[in-house]
Amino acid sequence: MPPLALSRAGVDRAAEHRLDEPWLAAAWSHPATRVLVISEGKAFVVDTERGSELVLLPSFEAPEGGERYFLGTDQDGVSYFAVALAGGTLPGRLDGDARPAGLREVGALLDDRQAGLLVHAVALENWHSSHRFCSRCGHATGPAAAGHVRRCTSCAHEHYPRTDPAVIMLITDGQDRALLGRHSLWPEGRYSTLAGFVEPGESLEQAVAREVAEEAGVVVDLPTVRYVASQPWPFPSSLMLGFLGSADERDGGTEITVDGEELSEAAWFTREELAAGMASGAVLPPSGISIARRLVELWYGGPLPEAARW
CATH class of the missing domain: 3.90.79 (Nucleoside Triphosphate Pyrophosphohydrolase)
Structure with missing residues (x-):
């Protein structure tokens, strides 16, 4: 990668x-x-x-x-x-x-x-x-430890920077097609990998399967989920954890049903379909700064076509 x-x-x-x-x-x-x-x-x-x-x-x-x-x-x-x-x-x-x-x-x-x-x-x-006040007593906090701690001015409790883990995944089916979706707030034609925050008490692999099922209705074959790489995403405080995985082909597990909230559209793409859509302008790829772009390129087999870069 x-x-x-x-x-x-x-x-x-x-x-x-x-x-x-x-x-x-x-x-x-x-x-x-x-x-x-x-x-x-x-x-x-x-x-x-x-x-x-x-x-x-x-x-x-x-x-x-x-x-x-x-x-x-x-x-x-x-x-x-x-x-x-x-x-x-x-x-x-x-x-x-x-x-x-x-x-x-x-x-x-x-x-x-x-x-x-x-x-x-x-x-x-x-x-x-976003952490100006103490979550224990409500009083103001101030920076300490050279900016890596906030200390309450009343109860002296120390607060440390938080990082919110989020999974981001490229799921493929039995035909090696990639599942890509369009967020409801994105411009027409913008497609990317699916992603979502990890919930309390949940493993990363479970989060991958749950988010894909919730957003696109696709069932993930949990043993196929494997970690690829991570990337800080301070907008405002996420850590993006990248995964690859496969859909469960049994009992209609690859059928797409978008939730209408997170995703407005989703589709399975072959490499040829993705390249053709990008060449025509009908499909806009993930940003080059995002790990989503690298996950797509990992499946695609190399950099996306030059004409598609933006």
Whole structure:
């Protein structure tokens, strides 16, 4: 499987330093330290011939007033921090060609190190923005452990970043056709693999079978379900766990009945049908940043036709 755009990294998260305030202070003030400024999931990038690059500022140029998160260090000893600004407003003092952009737009265009930095920062920002109050006593919480904990200002209970596991799966039938569906909110013609959140007390394999049955009415042959790869999906806090599996051919198990809520359409596609639909524009493939695209390509046997890329 080709590399997943949001699963790349080039920085050691160096968690051992998160409670070491003197070390963090020294790292912040070091002239080699670089800071990623984000606001509501966006950061400044500069477009180059090689792709896009994050604008990483020296710490003395970083804006004040935002929450500060320690992201880690690279093999050269450079430390990286993020500063999250409220209100969706990035500082306007950057000159040149810098522009604000989010992960969906530039995640696949950044190099491994910068992609990992932005995913980490966006995930932390999303979590902090939605966990301002203690779930035990209702009082305000504040950031701690270099941005990887929120501590209640009243009862001192510590809250840790949450990750919501979600399964995403490409199911095939006895003819090796792929089951793809269109979400009710997607544009006409947009098809992708099925996906859904794991419920409490449920195994990942059980979640695959349940979601496929609920959304498309197709019965999954549970012993055929196998894990492929994972990808963080901080929109706002998911971890996408990719699977392949086969439908149970017995007793009409491959018959499609969409739920009308999650999916408005679903169909079995041969490779030839998918290629023809994409060539004509009738079928739009999953985004290149998503693990869904890689699962489809894994079944397809290679990259989807060039004409279909968007």
